[in-house]
Amino acid sequence: MGQLKEKLLSQSKVITAEVTPPKGAGIKKLAKNAENLKPWVDAINITDCQRALVKMSSLAASRILLDLGIEPVFQLTCRDRNRIALQADLLGASALGITNVLCLTGDPVKVGDCKDAKPVFELESTKLLKMARKLQNGFDDSGIKMNAPTRFFLGSAINPTLRGNSSQLLRLTHKIEAGAQFFQTQANYDLEDFKAFCIEAKKLNTKILAGILILHSLESAQYIHENIPGIQIPTEIIEEFRDSTDTEQTGINIAVKSMLSLSPYVDGFHVMSIRKEELIAKVLENYYDHSATQKNSTLS
Numbered sequence: 294m295g296q297l298k299e300k301l302l303s304q305s306k307v308i309t310a311e312v313t314p315p316k317g318a319g320i321k322k323l324a325k326n327a328e329n330l331k332p333w334v335d336a337i338n339i340t341d342c343q344r345a346l347v348k349m350s351s352l353a354a355s356r357i358l359l360d361l362g363i364e365p366v367f368q369l370t371c372r373d374r375n376r377i378a379l380q381a382d383l384l385g386a387s388a389l390g391i392t393n394v395l396c397l398t399g400d401p402v403k404v405g406d407c408k409d410a411k412p413v414f415e416l417e418s419t420k421l422l423k424m425a426r427k428l429q430n431g432f433d434d435s436g437i438k439m440n441a442p443t444r445f446f447l448g449s450a451i452n453p454t455l456r457g458n459s460s461q462l463l464r465l466t467h468k469i470e471a472g473a474q475f476f477q478t479q480a481n482y483d484l485e486d487f488k489a490f491c492i493e494a495k496k497l498n499t500k501i502l503a504g505i506l507i508l509h510s511l512e513s514a515q516y517i518h519e520n521i522p523g524i525q526i527p528t529e530i531i532e533e534f535r536d537s538t539d540t541e542q543t544g545i546n547i548a549v550k551s552m553l554s555l556s557p558y559v560d561g562f563h564v565m566s567i568r569k570e571e572l573i574a575k576v577l578e579n580y581y582d583h584s585a586t587q588k589n590s591t592l593s
Contacts, residue, residue: 295392296364297336298446301475301500307561309366309477309502310573311338314349320357323349326570327363333577336393338477338563341368345405352382356389366448366477367391371416372399376434379421383428387443395448395477396421418449419464419471426472446474452523453478453490453503462493469499477563480506480517482526482547484554491558503559505551507566507576508544511535517567541572548576553583 300307310330315323327337337358341351355365367386369379386394398417402410416424424434431442449468452461465476476499481487487503494501506524508514511534518526530547537543552562562580564573 295336295446297366297393298474300335301560304560306556307335307502308333308577309336309338309561309563310334310577311340311563311565312354312570313340313343314351314354316346316348318349320349320354323354323357324361327358327361329571329574330577331361331363333574333581334564335561336364336366338366338368338395341370341397341399342373342405343368343400345372345400345402345407345410347405347407352386352389352391355386355391359390364393365391366393366395368395368397369421370397370399371414371418371421372402372412373410375413375415376424379416379424380428380433383425383443383445384439387428387445392444392446393448394425394445395450396425396473397450419467422447422449422468422471422473429472447472448475448477449473451476451478451494453481453494453501454483454486454523455490455493456483456486461490462497465494465499466497469497473499475500475502475560477502478504480504480524480565482524482530482551484551487551487555488558491555495558500560502561502563503552503555505548505562505564505576507548507564507569507572508534509566509569509572510540510544511537513544513567513569541569545572545576545579549579549583552576552580556584 312326339351339354342348351368355367358365396418402412428443431439451465514526514534566572
């Protein structure tokens with residue numbers, strides 16, 4: 294059993310973060326980013342050619358983290374693989390000692406840097422979870438018995454909103470039925486809506502890690518608002534960045550405020566950044582400091 298599963302099952306708060314593999318075969322920056330996060334997190338997600346950009350394979354990068362003594366969350370998307378390749382990568386991941394898998398559908402090819410590539414999408418995330426559950430039971434997707442089952446803690450992603458999108462709870466239910474044991478959410482900067490979603494999700498007896506996407510500038514906030522499906526940045530946050538003299542600190546403050554506000558309603562957090570992974574450790578350091586201050590104030 295991995296640390297992530299053990300802590301979640303023991304009701305402890307957990308922290309995961311996200312690291313993007315390199316565009317190339319060099320691993321120095323990957324290792325540096327992972328080592329910087331190691332003191333602050335329970336596991337690190339390795340993205341799988343996120344936004345359809347060609348990067349080092351998530352499977353290989355996950356193994357590199359294991360060699361560094363860091364527990365990975367192996368992200369696996371359906372975009373580039375048929376069911377044979379998906380099963381092969383899951384079997385390989387289990388053999389390599391990877392214990393956590395996040396099952397995703399994947400971003401469309403057209404948003405990436407290899408627009409002529411042929412997308413696969415034979416499955417989507419819920420069907421991938423069902424396939425992975427068969428492997429957990431010792432059988433492949435065709436019902437053929439394997440020489441050993443996989444041993445994964447299976448997760449998936451969810452858009453944490455109720456406002457104008459009540460179908461998200463139904464999607465969550467379907468994924469739980471398919472085999473998901475934990476969820477990492479996308480970001481939601483409407484904290485009241487985020488809280489409402491998490492309260493309803495917890496009634497389904499699953500584990501929720503709230504997604505915190507760090508904003509670091511006015512431009513990053515505007516880019517996410519205009520280009521990331523399912524995420525809207527409230528006008529007041531845009532104006533806060535417009536008036537800021539230190540936008541990185543503003544982004545850190547917004548992330549920490551969100552975490553402190555959501556903490557009573559979730560099992561932990563999944564912290565992300567776009568091209569500013571060094572900010573994740575700063576956010577977590579600030580969060581732990583504020584959490585300790587709140588705890589001491591309560592005790593006194």
